[in-house]
Amino acid sequence: MLNTLRRLLGRDAAQGRRPVEVIARPGQASLGGDDRVVDFRCNICGTRGSLPYAKFGREQWSCQGCKSTSRMRGIVHLVTMGLLGTDAPLSEIEPRKDLVGLGMSDWQGYAKRLAEKFDYLNTFYDHEPQMDITDPPPERFGTCDFIISTDVFEHVCTPVSRGFEGVRKLLKPGGLFVFSVPYNLEGATVEHFPEMHEFDIVDGANGKTLINRTKDGREQRFEGLVFHGGEGATLEMRVFSKQGVIDELTRAGFVDIEFFEGAHEASGVIFQEGWSRPLLARAPK
Ligand SMILES: [Zn+2]
Numbered sequence: 001m002l003n004t005l006r007r008l009l010g011r012d013a014a015q016g017r018r019p020v021e022v023i024a025r026p027g028q029a030s031l032g033g034d035d036r037v038v039d040f041r042c043n044i045c046g047t048r049g050s051l052p053y054a055k056f057g058r059e060q061w062s063c064q065g066c067k068s069t070s071r072m073r074g075i076v077h078l079v080t081m082g083l084l085g086t087d088a089p090l091s092e093i094e095p096r097k098d099l100v101g102l103g104m105s106d107w108q109g110y111a112k113r114l115a116e117k118f119d120y121l122n123t124f125y126d127h128e129p130q131m132d133i134t135d136p137p138p139e140r141f142g143t144c145d146f147i148i149s150t151d152v153f154e155h156v157c158t159p160v161s162r163g164f165e166g167v168r169k170l171l172k173p174g175g176l177f178v179f180s181v182p183y184n185l186e187g188a189t190v191e192h193f194p195e196m197h198e199f200d201i202v203d204g205a206n207g208k209t210l211i212n213r214t215k216d217g218r219e220q221r222f223e224g225l226v227f228h229g230g231e232g233a234t235l236e237m238r239v240f241s242k243q244g245v246i247d248e249l250t251r252a253g254f255v256d257i258e259f260f261e262g263a264h265e266a267s268g269v270i271f272q273e274g275w276s277r278p279l280l281a282r283a284p285k
Pocket residue numbers: 042043044045046047063064065066067068
């Protein structure tokens with residue numbers, strides 16, 4: 001297991017760079033005070049860059065070429081390492097149109113490059129090409145070599161286990177799931193609407209209000225809704241915990257769950273935060 005992780009994460013992990021398990025908010029310097037300059041090459045567009053270590057972060061763009069963040073490069077690192085065993089930039093790898101992949105509202109900066117290299121389709125919950133991961137199309141079951149979902153599952157309707165099962169159904173045996181969500185390091189996943197069944201979001205006296213009718217017909221009202229970057233499908237349904245993520249993946253049958261610990265500096269994948277790391281998991285063979 002450890003050898004697999006080292007192989008996946010590459011040289012930096014193999015040399016024993018410490019995982020950054022300290023809590024530092026995005027935008028702050030790392031608590032380790034690491035202000036040396038990191039030379040890197042973006043693994044999405046191939047642009048070279050140099051930045052102080054503290055300027056890298058999950059959500060800060062750090063590539064001058066494609067404006068990618070560490071999260072986006074981390075996702076692509078797990079895809080190319082997991083599929084091909086390479087950390088070469090997407091812009092330079094040989095096309096492999098025999099490898100089938102799906103994205104869920106993936107960032108355009110890598111979606112268009114993935115589509116050039118693989119038989120890859122980016123999908124959306126609310127427009128074409130449409131896919132609801134809790135109810136995936138049976139004709140696609142067992143067809144995917146890889147599926148990417150970054151910061152989507154906190155918005156998937158309850159029960160979220162259906163989403164994880166959906167991914168598993170779509171993957172071929174041994175297929176790759178590259179995944180991220182925001183998560184806390186401690187405790188359990190917190191579901192904001194655990195009895196969600198039929199719901200609507202309306203304008204109430206105190207702002208947007210979610211009205212839910214439970215399976216047994218009770219009406220529930222929720223105020224103080226949290227939306228990420230807009231409204232509609234961006235309603236925060238839950239806050240995951242790390243253990244909650246592991247439990248959902250395990251329950252859905254995934255194996256070889258590996259979080260992106262440490263860093264891969266050569267590609268500028270550096271997180272200041274110990275939480276919400278991308279991960280890789282596989283469908284069983
Ligand atoms: Zn780039």
